[in-house]
Amino acid sequence: MSDGAAPPLVQIVDLHKRFGSLEVLKGITLDIATGEKVSIIGPSGSGKTTLLRCINWLERPSSGHILIDGQPIGERLAGGRRIEMRDRELARMRARIGMVFQRFNLFPHLTALDNVAVGPIKVLGRPAAEARREAMALLDKVGLGHKRDVYPEMLSGGQQQRIAIARALAMRPVLMLFDEATSALDPELVGEVLTVMRQLAAEGMTMIIVSHEMQFAEDVSDRTIFMDHGEIVEQGPPHTIFREPSHPRTRAFLRAVIERQVFQAASA
Amino acid sequence: MNGPWARTVAQFPYLIDTLLLGVEMTVIVTLGGFALAVILGLGGAVLRTARLALLRAAGTLYVDVFRAVPVLTQLFIIYFGLAQLGVKLAPVPAAIVGFGINGGAYLTEVFRAGIEAIHRGQNEAALAIGMTRMQSLRIIVLPQAMRVILPPLGNFGIGLLKDTSVASSVAAPELTFRAHMLVDQTYLSTQIYLMVAALYLAMSLPLAHLVRRLERRSARGRPA
Numbered sequence: 001m002s003d004g005a006a007p008p009l010v011q012i013v014d015l016h017k018r019f020g021s022l023e024v025l026k027g028i029t030l031d032i033a034t035g036e037k038v039s040i041i042g043p044s045g046s047g048k049t050t051l052l053r054c055i056n057w058l059e060r061p062s063s064g065h066i067l068i069d070g071q072p073i074g075e076r077l078a079g080g081r082r083i084e085m086r087d088r089e090l091a092r093m094r095a096r097i098g099m100v101f102q103r104f105n106l107f108p109h110l111t112a113l114d115n116v117a118v119g120p121i122k123v124l125g126r127p128a129a130e131a132r133r134e135a136m137a138l139l140d141k142v143g144l145g146h147k148r149d150v151y152p153e154m155l156s157g158g159q160q161q162r163i164a165i166a167r168a169l170a171m172r173p174v175l176m177l178f179d180e181a182t183s184a185l186d187p188e189l190v191g192e193v194l195t196v197m198r199q200l201a202a203e204g205m206t207m208i209i210v211s212h213e214m215q216f217a218e219d220v221s222d223r224t225i226f227m228d229h230g231e232i233v234e235q236g237p238p239h240t241i242f243r244e245p246s247h248p249r250t251r252a253f254l255r256a257v258i259e260r261q262v263f264q265a266a267s268a
Numbered sequence: 269m270n271g272p273w274a275r276t277v278a279q280f281p282y283l284i285d286t287l288l289l290g291v292e293m294t295v296i297v298t299l300g301g302f303a304l305a306v307i308l309g310l311g312g313a314v315l316r317t318a319r320l321a322l323l324r325a326a327g328t329l330y331v332d333v334f335r336a337v338p339v340l341t342q343l344f345i346i347y348f349g350l351a352q353l354g355v356k357l358a359p360v361p362a363a364i365v366g367f368g369i370n371g372g373a374y375l376t377e378v379f380r381a382g383i384e385a386i387h388r389g390q391n392e393a394a395l396a397i398g399m400t401r402m403q404s405l406r407i408i409v410l411p412q413a414m415r416v417i418l419p420p421l422g423n424f425g426i427g428l429l430k431d432t433s434v435a436s437s438v439a440a441p442e443l444t445f446r447a448h449m450l451v452d453q454t455y456l457s458t459q460i461y462l463m464v465a466a467l468y469l470a471m472s473l474p475l476a477h478l479v480r481r482l483e484r485r486s487a488r489g490r491p492a
Contacts, residue, residue: 058392087400095398105393109411119397122407164393171397 007070009034009175009206010055015064017050017230024050026230027064034174037207039217039238042227043253048210051227052177055208056097057090068093069174095123098168102180104160106152106167112139113148116166123171131170138166142196158189162196169200176200178209214257218242226250276459283450283460290446291467297360297432297442301367302425308372313379314405327376334373340434342366347438363435363442371428378420382413414486422479426472443467 008031017025024047032038040048053059055066057074066073073093075082085093106115116135120126139145142162152160161181168176178197182190194216201207201220211217217224217238224241226234226249234247245251276283315327334342343366350357357365386409394404410417436445447464451457 056396058395087402091395091398091400091403094396097396099393099396101389101393101396103389105387105389107390107393107408107412118407119399122403123398167393167397 006034008032009036009069010208011067011070012051012055013065013067015051015054015066016062017047017054017059018062024230025054025061028230028232030225030232032175032206032208035204035206036223037201037205037209037221038223038225039209039211039221040225040227041211041214041217041241041253042233043256046227047230048227049179052099052179052208052210055175055177056094056099058099068097091123095119095171096174098165098171098173098176100161100164100168100176100178100181102184104152104157104164104184106160106164108152111149111151112144112155112163115152115163116170119167119171135166135170138169139163141169141199142166143192156189157185158192161185161193165193165196165200175206175208178207178211180210180212182211182213212257214242214254226253228253272456272459275454276456279454279456283454283456283463286446286450287443287460287463287467290441290443291471293360293440293445294429294432294442295471297363297367297435297440298425298429300360300364301371301428301432304364304368305371305375305424305428306421308368309375309379312372312376313383316376316380317383331373331376334370335377337370339366339370339431340437342370343434343438359435359438359440362438363432363440366438367428367432367435371424374424375421378417378424379413382417383409385416386412411486415483418479418483418486422476422483425479426475429471429475430468 010030010032012028012030015025015028016023026047028047028051040051042048050059054061055068055073057066060074065075065077071093073085074090075084077083107118110118113132113135116138117128117131120131120134121128124131136145136148139148142165144159144162144166147155147159147163152163155163165181181197182193185193190213194213197207197209197216198220207221209217209221219238221238223235224238225232226241226245226247228249234241234245234250241250242254245254312327312330315323316331318324318327343363346357346366347359347362350362383405390408390412391401391404394408395401399407432440432442433444435442436448439445443464447460450460454460
């Protein structure tokens with residue numbers, strides 16, 4: 001880089017995604033530095049979840065490309081043509097990108113401990129005893145060591161989501177993606193998940209957070225991106241975006257969110 | 269003194285020994301056909317759920333063709349038809365191949381339905397921690413799908429055990445074939461077929477019991 005800074009961990013270049021005739025992403029270009037915490041906000045249908053899912057190629061972009069640590073994910077360019085990456089190669093790249101889903105998606109046939117250990121054992125080929133020991137340490141870290149032998153159905157949503165975070169961390173990712181990680185939770189369970197995410201941020205993890213928790217997004221992130229209709233409308237330091245947004249669409253969105261929160265608080 | 273029941277008692281050791289040879293062959297054809305059907309069914313289900321339309325079409329064609337033709341016809345084609353083309357299979361391997369291919373078409377749909385019953389998020393979570401599509405299928409999706417798959421798979425196994433009697437038509441010396449032979453020799457048709465029924469029952473009942481036990485075991489850890 002000409003300015004001498006470290007190259008970005010994630011580079012997104014002119015990313016488009018169409019579902020049939022609907023263009024969900026209309027040319028997203030975005031760099032994310034190692035250690036940076038980026039929150040993405042915006043109305044539902046703005047494309048923020050699709051953008052997140054493109055980063056680990058759970059969704060195939062229609063055009064544009066994404067580089068992780070300088071390496072293109074999903075496909076590579078050979079002589080101007082896009083060639084799809086082999087499944088094994090793609091899997092190796094995904095292993096370094098942790099993802100936390102809105103609906104947790106814990107494996108219901110595995111205990112809490114095995115949910116966390118299965119990746120290191122099956123994907124990284126680590127010895128089972130060693131992987132379980134480390135999985136146990138991660139369960140302790142998210143405060144659920146005592147639930148090691150419990151199946152997901154017996155756990156609350158907040159507990160499931162904390163285990164899902166531990167499962168992602170077990171792969172020692174260089175990047176963590178959070179797709180509305182608290183949206184499916186009862187209000188009283190949101191805090192315990194945000195606490196774990198805050199701790200992770202404090203440890204220096206690179207995080208991309210799609211969230212409706214505005215206060216959390218403002219507190220934890222280095223940069224906030226406002227998306228609407230498949231475009232980045234505005235981005236900058238969180239206090240600027242949340243306190244002095246320059247774009248009318250950002251202002252309208254934030255006003256609607258605040259009104260809803262006030263209404264919810266009043267009716268609660 | 270010379271009534272059929274007395275003759276049956278007198279010849280019982282010979283009859284039962286001959287029939288037990290048939291039982292052995294019935295078990296071999298059933299296990300072989302079942303194993304091949306499971307392999308082909310898994311392959312077919314992978315094709316039917318593939319991302320490429322061409323692969324999906326291949327899976328559909330396999331299911332449509334082999335499910336629509338009676339297994340007896342398929343056995344004749346494999347045993348007699350292939351022989352004309354110079355591919356000579358002995359009766360038992362021919363029967364195993366026939367039941368395997370025919371059953372594979374049926375199991376393709378059983379496995380596909382099981383795989384599709386599992387929420388998409390399970391596969392995505394598996395891919396997100398770096399599993400390949402095959403690992404996700406093997407480690408995450410299929411173990412959960414087993415709850416949906418096991419009852420029809422068990423039924424298929426028990427059905428196959430009985431259907432192997434059809435293999436007598438291509439001279440595979442299984443239980444029904446042995447029974448026909450004995451009846452031709454001794455004319456003790458009622459007695460021999462009652463013995464045959466008892467032997468099929470003795471094989472089917474433990475199998476049904478096993479399927480029920482497996483179903484109970486796979487009910488552990490239900491989805492949230």
